[in-house]
Amino acid sequence: MSVNINLPRILRVGAGASDHLAPTLKHLGLSRPLLVTDPFMCECGYADRVVSGLDAAGVAHGVFAECVPDPTTDSVGQGLAALAAGSYDCLVALGGGSSIDTAKAVAAMADRDGPMRDYKVPHLIDSGLPVIAIPTTAGTGSEATHAAVITDSETSEKMLCSGLGLMPIAALVDFELTLTMPYRLTADTGIDSLCHALEAYVSRKANPFTDGVALTAMSTIYRNIHTACAEPDNRAAREAMMLAATQGGIAFSNASVTLIHGMSRPIGGLFHVPHGLSNAMLLPEVTAWSVGSAPGRYAAAARAMGLAGSGDSDSVALVKxxxxxxxxxxxxxxxxxxxxxxxxxVWADSLQLMAEQALASGSPGNNPRIPEADEIVELYQRVWAG
Incomplete structure (x- = not known):
């Protein structure tokens, strides 16, 4: 069996990686970037740090700093207007998954007509302007994926968009940019990364390349997430979480997410729950519902996370x-x-719509146990009960 593995052309990881933007642009033959970021990145000084590096290198650039959490087609439209105002040949995404997904969507829609809903899955976006991603959260892994999630401003549907046109050409993964992440963001994005790795490992599209990456990411996240949350200045824990987030992105981008993400997107779209948090809400119940259909895989995941020992049977490992x-x-x-x-x-009235949107995303079809709509509704009910 052969599989296609897609990665950024350049992947620079470690302290200070973000300071290498100007040399990376030069290496790629790019000369006029539009920086895509959000107001918080400007307030905390990270945007100025990037801009100063470009100024020092004599790189002409523009700035779009109006990204919003859980990007919408309206916010993408604002980014497209900023792009059209200058002769930019690429985009630099600075921020969490929302800024990176915004940049990806702007890059993809720059030369396309019609609404973005015309390009959601199952349509594949195969081209777009180059994107250099500089993540500032250890969570989404968007810097290493060919996917973006954009909310349709008219329908509130969280649309999954996919294709090689959404893969960043370069990613500068600098854990030092995560040292200011608050507790809730650290926890939610960390569990998001754990979901990426676990889902990639149990996905029906899992493959030998992604298996090793996913297991390593799971092990690293589970062993470091408590420390990263409790000790925000712990550089070792922050570095471990950042690397694992990128590994999780690589894993699921090349093996797919499953039912957790499929059910998560409607929660975010309808109720404005942050993406990582909605995944976290779903993780235990969806896993418990799925383990019987891939017991060996889930047991191996439990052992990788240190929740089960090598001497535990699979059945014991699944409980643990x-x-x-x-x-x-x-x-x-x-x-x-x-x-x-x-x-x-409102939650109860939305169950059927959420189930329909989850199935339409395609992700539940990759789950070890493939659900019907009524089973997804029941799972949403269990999640509500807690």
């Missing part, structure tokens, strides 16, 4: 895995949908 994931959510104070503030009646 689901118990361990529930405990992880408790340790990191992951709220239920109700605790987050979602109205129970």
């Amino acid at each position: 895995l689901t118990d361990g994931l529930r405990q992880l959510n408790a340790d990191l104070s992951v709220p239920t949908p109700g605790e987050f503030g979602i109205d129970e009646a």
Whole structure:
């Protein structure tokens, strides 16, 4: 069996990696970037740091700093207007997954007509302007994926977009940019990374390349996430989480996510729950529902995370895995949908729509146990109950 593996052309990892933007642009033959970022990156000085490096190297550039959490087609439209205002030959994405996905969408839609919903999965986006990604959260892995999630401003649907045109040409992965991440963001993006690795490992599209990367990422995340949350200045834990986030992105981009992500997107689109947090809400229940269809895989994941030992049978390892994931959510104070503030009646009225949108994304079809719509509705109900 042969598989296609897609990665950024340049992947620079480690302290100070973000300072190599200007040389990376030169190496790629690019000369006029549009920096795509958000207001917080400007407030905390990270955007100025990037701009100063470009100025020092004599690189002409523009700045679009209006990215929003969980990017929408409206915010992408604003980015496209900024792109059209200058003769830019590439985009530099600085921020978390929202800024990176915004840049990817702007790059992809620069030479395309019609609304972005015309290009969601199953359509594949095969071309776009070059994107250099500089992630500032240890979570989404978007710097190493050929996917982006954009909310349709008219319908509130979180659309999955995919294709090689969305793969950054370069990624500068600098864990020092994550040292200011607050507790909640550290926890939610860390669990998001864990979901990426676990889902890639149990996916029906898993392959020998992604298996090793996914297991390593799971092991690293589970062993470091508590420390990264409790000790935000712990450089070793931050570095480990950042590397594992990129590994998780590589794993799922080349093997696919599964039911957790499929069910997560509608929660974010309809109720504005941050992406990593909605994944965290779903992780224990969806895993418990799925383990019986791939017991060897889930047991291996439990052992990689240190939740089960080499002497444990698969059946024992599966119990320890689901118990361990529930405990992880408790340790990191992951709220239920109700605790987050979602109205129970509105949640109940949205169950069928969420199930339909989850199935339409295609991700549930990669799950070891493939659900019907009514089974997804039941899972949403279990998640509400907590």
